[in-house]
Amino acid sequence: MSIKHFVRDSWLTASYYTGLSQLYNALAGRKRGIVSYHNVLPVSELLSYDTYNVDVAAAVFDKQLTFLKKHFRVLPIQELENPKAQGIFLTVDDGMLNNYEILAPILAQHDFSALFAICPALIDGEIPHIWRDHLFLLLQQAQGQDVLLPINQYQRSFKVTADLGNLNSLTRQLKKYVYENQVADIYGLVREICEKNKWPYSQISHDPLRYQFMNWAQIQDLTKQGHRIASHTMTHRVLKFLSEEDKQYELLESKKCLESQLSLSVDILVYPYGSMAEIDNATVSAAQEAGYKMALMNIQAPSLAYSALTQPRFAFPPITDTAHLHAIVSGYKFLFR
Numbered sequence: 001m002s003i004k005h006f007v008r009d010s011w012l013t014a015s016y017y018t019g020l021s022q023l024y025n026a027l028a029g030r031k032r033g034i035v036s037y038h039n040v041l042p043v044s045e046l047l048s049y050d051t052y053n054v055d056v057a058a059a060v061f062d063k064q065l066t067f068l069k070k071h072f073r074v075l076p077i078q079e080l081e082n083p084k085a086q087g088i089f090l091t092v093d094d095g096m097l098n099n100y101e102i103l104a105p106i107l108a109q110h111d112f113s114a115l116f117a118i119c120p121a122l123i124d125g126e127i128p129h130i131w132r133d134h135l136f137l138l139l140q141q142a143q144g145q146d147v148l149l150p151i152n153q154y155q156r157s158f159k160v161t162a163d164l165g166n167l168n169s170l171t172r173q174l175k176k177y178v179y180e181n182q183v184a185d186i187y188g189l190v191r192e193i194c195e196k197n198k199w200p201y202s203q204i205s206h207d208p209l210r211y212q213f214m215n216w217a218q219i220q221d222l223t224k225q226g227h228r229i230a231s232h233t234m235t236h237r238v239l240k241f242l243s244e245e246d247k248q249y250e251l252l253e254s255k256k257c258l259e260s261q262l263s264l265s266v267d268i269l270v271y272p273y274g275s276m277a278e279i280d281n282a283t284v285s286a287a288q289e290a291g292y293k294m295a296l297m298n299i300q301a302p303s304l305a306y307s308a309l310t311q312p313r314f315a316f317p318p319i320t321d322t323a324h325l326h327a328i329v330s331g332y333k334f335l336f337r
């Protein structure tokens, strides 16, 4: 932990126990908050790979829900569009199998409902993995080998070692390449990397709870359990990098697909990634044009006009410390970035 973070966290703890953070919460704290989760895994310790930084262990998730129940009002997800409903809403992104097998049963124990954000093309298996997971899994499989990557135009090969830092660094460099070049056809790039290295472009078998998606029957069952479904676009590309036509495909086609598979109307969008690096005003307009009534971002304070289509969300790190969790929910922590 850096000194800056240590100082901030000590300050947060001190202000919690002296009541300062509660005072902040009473004066300026949020009346309404949307929490985002991804994977909840039945492990005691999480892997420290870069791609796993949105994962939470099942026991920690359970404790975080207990914390929310004790200190805040967790509202039924059906009330999400009601601006007067003041409390906490739960959302879960990406539709991985652990959402059905592990996360939903824990929600049920707490009598909570959530919004699940789904990408139909990933559920249908048209695309084997979300691109960043796919690149990570390919690199992990290639440990000990020399691989060709676009980050130097496939000129010289990179040695993939068994070292965690090496895998994290290569995955991060690939992500940087995608963002710097604003790659629209990201799955084309994954195919290209596979071709250059003579790897098959197909699903890589790995921990199914972490890497396999739910199927339609399981998603349907979630709706029967009282949960709701949002579109997370068709393929989880970066919307900001796409042409108008491709944006409409991602937004409109996913809505139609979910509505016909689940026989219900889908009016909520969860932007993939959801930060200002992936969303601009044109993206918000495209979401509105596609017929969404609400859209959720993944940051505290979007530097876009506040509207139903730029709703902020926050996430918890995998921690159970009450003072720290409290500071996140109240928004107090974000004053000390």
Ligand SMILES: [Zn+2]
Residues within 6 Å of the ligand: 093, 094, 232, 236, 272, 273
């Ligand atoms: Zn996502």
